Amino acid sequence: MLLCDFHIHTKYSDGSVELRRAVDLFGQAGFDVIAITDHVVNGDSSFGKLAHRFRFTVNENNFDDYMAHVRQEAERAYDKYGMLIIPGVEISKNYISSDKSAHILILDIKEFIPACWSYEKIFREAKGQDALVIACHPHHTSEMTIRETLFLWNNRDKYAKYIDAWEIANRDDVFNVISLKKYPYIANSDFHRTRHLYSWKTLLNCEKKVESVKQCIRHNKGVAITLFRN
Numbered sequence: 275m276l277l278c279d280f281h282i283h284t285k286y287s288d289g290s291v292e293l294r295r296a297v298d299l300f301g302q303a304g305f306d307v308i309a310i311t312d313h314v315v316n317g318d319s320s321f322g323k324l325a326h327r328f329r330f331t332v333n334e335n336n337f338d339d340y341m342a343h344v345r346q347e348a349e350r351a352y353d354k355y356g357m358l359i360i361p362g363v364e365i366s367k368n369y370i371s372s373d374k375s376a377h378i379l380i381l382d383i384k385e386f387i388p389a390c391w392s393y394e395k396i397f398r399e400a401k402g403q404d405a406l407v408i409a410c411h412p413h414h415t416s417e418m419t420i421r422e423t424l425f426l427w428n429n430r431d432k433y434a435k436y437i438d439a440w441e442i443a444n445r446d447d448v449f450n451v452i453s454l455k456k457y458p459y460i461a462n463s464d465f466h467r468t469r470h471l472y473s474w475k476t477l478l479n480c481e482k483k484v485e486s487v488k489q490c491i492r493h494n495k496g497v498a499i500t501l502f503r504n
């Protein structure tokens with residue numbers, strides 16, 4: 275099965291590791307497929323404005339550079355490690371209330387999507403780009419320093435139809451509500467620093483091609499999770 279991690283941050287947002295170094299870390303650790311998913315933060319809240327001021331976000335102006343750099347690294351990673359890289363972002367709707375906040379991975383993104391758009395508009399645009407929509411860390415987490423993102427779970431009856439898969443595990447946390455609801459799932463590191471390499475991952479039984487990976491996640495057959503340890 276393919277060893278995969280679809281949730282990785284770099285210095286393009288609030289990660290502490292440069293893109294190239296992150297790619298080498300995962301390549302040397304034997305990964306088959308990864309996604310680079312830096313934050314795209316909403317500018318319509320105080321938290322969002324801070325992220326923009328400190329450049330902890332990909333924005334409309336540097337999105338093309340970000341994508342070009344990820345594609346360049348994808349070529350290098352395939353030649354050097356046989357590792358596939360999928361370009362993505364993490365749309366981050368950050369508000370004071372965790373009930374209002376949500377983070378969404380858009381995997382295989384092509385054009386910039388602003389985080390201040392409505393959920394429907396974001397999901398439809400992602401679908402139009404043939405990208406995958408993943409609900410990130412959708413339930414209570416153990417990490418006290420992180421604001422929780424409960425909006426999508428609390429409004430799942432309305433939005434589940436747009437979501438290709440939910441994170442059933444993120445770094446050290448497992449969200450058993452996802453299995454109870456029988457939702458499609460994947461597991462990711464939410465990599466921000468080197469030690470986060472060791473965390474929950476996805477295993478996929480499919481070909482090492484972007485389209486096959488997307489199909490496998492969408493159909494959610496031949497998917498497993500594993501705790502990758504040192």
Ligand code: ZN
Pocket residue numbers: 364377410411
């Ligand atoms: Zn997040």
Ligand code: ZN
Pocket residue numbers: 281283364464465
């Ligand atoms: Zn993240």
